[in-house]
Amino acid sequence: MIKQEEINISTRGRGTYDLSRQVQQAVRAAGISTGICHVFIRHTSASLMITENADPAVMRDLEAFMSRQVPDGDPMFTHTAEGPDDMPSHVRSVLTQTDLQVPVSNGQCALGTWQGIFLWEHRCAPHQRKVILTISGE
Numbered sequence: 581m582i583k584q585e586e587i588n589i590s591t592r593g594r595g596t597y598d599l600s601r602q603v604q605q606a607v608r609a610a611g612i613s614t615g616i617c618h619v620f621i622r623h624t625s626a627s628l629m630i631t632e633n634a635d636p637a638v639m640r641d642l643e644a645f646m647s648r649q650v651p652d653g654d655p656m657f658t659h660t661a662e663g664p665d666d667m668p669s670h671v672r673s674v675l676t677q678t679d680l681q682v683p684v685s686n687g688q689c690a691l692g693t694w695q696g697i698f699l700w701e702h703r704c705a706p707h708q709r710k711v712i713l714t715i716s717g718e
Contacts, residue, residue: 583610589699621699
């Protein structure tokens with residue numbers, strides 16, 4: 581069986597947004613016991629990650645690291661049509677992930693105790709993001 585669902589996420593700008601609950605709900609609704617949940621973001625300036633869901637310092641540290649590696653307004657970038665965070669957001673997306681594959685066991689995503697599924701918004705302004713979930717299994 582294969583089920584597909586789109587979830588919409590309203591971001592408030594740069595930061596991380598926990599999608600774990602929405603993804604788990606979609607997996608439960610699909611009615612499979614064992615399989616795969618493929619998570620795909622339909623954007624080039626935001627990405628997905630599985631990371632620790634317990635300590636908010638992890639998110640701050642990831643953002644601090646990425647800001648140092650890919651700073652806004654870097655004069656090296658010529659693609660700046662939408663502002664100084666335009667090209668850095670695309671680079672951040674390329675360096676991270678636009679899709680994830682999560683195993684499904686016993687009717688739920690088989691995440692570790694401290695793992696969560698997050699959207700990482702790389703733009704400074706709020707955006708509407710679309711994430712496609714494709715759930716397959718039996």
